[in-house]
Amino acid sequence: MxxxxxxxxxxxxxxxxxxxxxxxxxxxxxxxxGTAVVINELGETGLDHLLxxxxxxxxxxxxxxxxxxxVREDLxxxxxxxxxxxxxxxLHFDRVVVETTGLADPLPVMHTLTTHASxxxxxxxxxxxxVVDAFNGSATLDQHEEARRQVAVADALLLSxxxxxxxxxxxxxxxxxxxxxxxxxxxxxxxxALRSEHLLYLEHLDNPFHAPxxxxxxxxxxxxxxxxxxxxRAGSLFQRAQHxxxxxxxxxxxxxxxxxxxxxxxHWLSLLTALRGERLLRFKGLVHxxxxxxxxxxxxxxxxxxxxxxxxxxxxxxxRRSRLVFITQGMEPQVIERTLHQFTGARAVAAPA
Ligand SMILES: Nc1nc2c(ncn2[C@@H]2O[C@H](COP(=O)(O)OP(=O)(O)OP(=O)(O)O)[C@@H](O)[C@H]2O)c(=O)[nH]1
Numbered sequence: 001m002x003x004x005x006x007x008x009x010x011x012x013x014x015x016x017x018x019x020x021x022x023x024x025x026x027x028x029x030x031x032x033x034g035t036a037v038v039i040n041e042l043g044e045t046g047l048d049h050l051l052x053x054x055x056x057x058x059x060x061x062x063x064x065x066x067x068x069x070x071v072r073e074d075l076x077x078x079x080x081x082x083x084x085x086x087x088x089x090x091l092h093f094d095r096v097v098v099e100t101t102g103l104a105d106p107l108p109v110m111h112t113l114t115t116h117a118s119x120x121x122x123x124x125x126x127x128x129x130x131v132v133d134a135f136n137g138s139a140t141l142d143q144h145e146e147a148r149r150q151v152a153v154a155d156a157l158l159l160s161x162x163x164x165x166x167x168x169x170x171x172x173x174x175x176x177x178x179x180x181x182x183x184x185x186x187x188x189x190x191x192x193a194l195r196s197e198h199l200l201y202l203e204h205l206d207n208p209f210h211a212p213x214x215x216x217x218x219x220x221x222x223x224x225x226x227x228x229x230x231x232x233r234a235g236s237l238f239q240r241a242q243h244x245x246x247x248x249x250x251x252x253x254x255x256x257x258x259x260x261x262x263x264x265x266x267h268w269l270s271l272l273t274a275l276r277g278e279r280l281l282r283f284k285g286l287v288h289x290x291x292x293x294x295x296x297x298x299x300x301x302x303x304x305x306x307x308x309x310x311x312x313x314x315x316x317x318x319x320r321r322s323r324l325v326f327i328t329q330g331m332e333p334q335v336i337e338r339t340l341h342q343f344t345g346a347r348a349v350a351a352p353a
Contacts, residue, residue: 016302
């Protein structure tokens with residue numbers, strides 16, 4: 001493809017599906033080194049950029065809300081700033097990946113990238129990659145319009161957490177995804193790792209000749225949405241999609257000064273997810289554990305699923321407080337703060353979300 005503009009790939013997928021895990025893997029590969037990463041997180045206390053910055057030096061965080069609703073100007077500004085720094089030779093990158101929040105509708109982001117006058121001169125939308133979590137995917141598609149839209153607009157679908165489900169459940173989900181988006185190729189991604197031919201394909205998302213053959217697929221999905229965006233279909237969908245989030249979805253960000261006892265913290269989280277998992281869409285935490293003060297624990301949960309916590313070798317920044325982020329639906333934030341205090345003794349401070 002002979003387009004000198006900088007390709008921008010939109011990486012989307014529902015809360016906790018594995019987007020950041022994929023980014024961390026991609027950024028460690030030499031071919032992806034020249035990538036600037038823009039991460040949009042819900043809530044004031046962004047954590048993903050801290051976890052990605054050691055592998056992606058050009059990482060930017062969009063804090064001010066959900067990319068699809070309120071921070072499109074932020075995205076424009078961030079890309080413009082990145083470009084200015086590239087022109088001054090302060091940064092070197094030849095590709096941008098924008099990771100949306102798990103609740104984002106990618107269409108407004110695509111719309112911004114394909115229509116904003118100051119962006120289209122220098123950037124082009126290379127494609128949309130949607131990660132679907134095989135464990136929670138079916139229930140998530142049932143319950144969340146955002147998840148269905150993320151699948152519907154994808155140029156490629158990546159199925160994560162296949163290790164946590166039996167093949168028949170995975171196949172059922174694959175068939176459902178194919179019905180929602182017949183033209184998008186589907187690939188499995190294991191803890192962020194993709195087979196190398198699929199990696200190559202992701203690198204050239206905007207070039208159909210790189211699409212690996214898809215048995216039974218009508219056509220490579222690549223570029224289709226870009227084309228439709230420019231002919232207006234995405235535009236009209238975009239009009240309908242604005243502010244589509246359910247109003248009872250909330251982000252709660254807590255910081256805790258005192259270290260947690262490892263067992264008490266894990267016990268509290270396992271009870272919270274067991275009893276309130278369907279309302280706890282997402283939890284992520286960078287946790288100061290009393291037993292290992294120099295090595296914070298990274299903890300993820302999505303609905304009822306708590307992932308095995310990972311101990312980091314060191315703190316990613318100078319802040320030693322625990323930072324806990326919750327995305328809930330129809331759940332009183334007091335339940336979280338009260339039970340956290342009851343089970344661990346912690347006094348949490350809420351940051352504005
Ligand atoms: N078992 C298993 N766990 C995975 C896989 N991929 C990701 N995870 C885990 O899923 C959890 C959430 O992953 P993230 O990459 O943070 O998900 P995300 O989509 O960036 O989350 P949000 O930004 O909150 O929407 C982490 O604990 C990952 O280690 C996988 O293929 N298998």
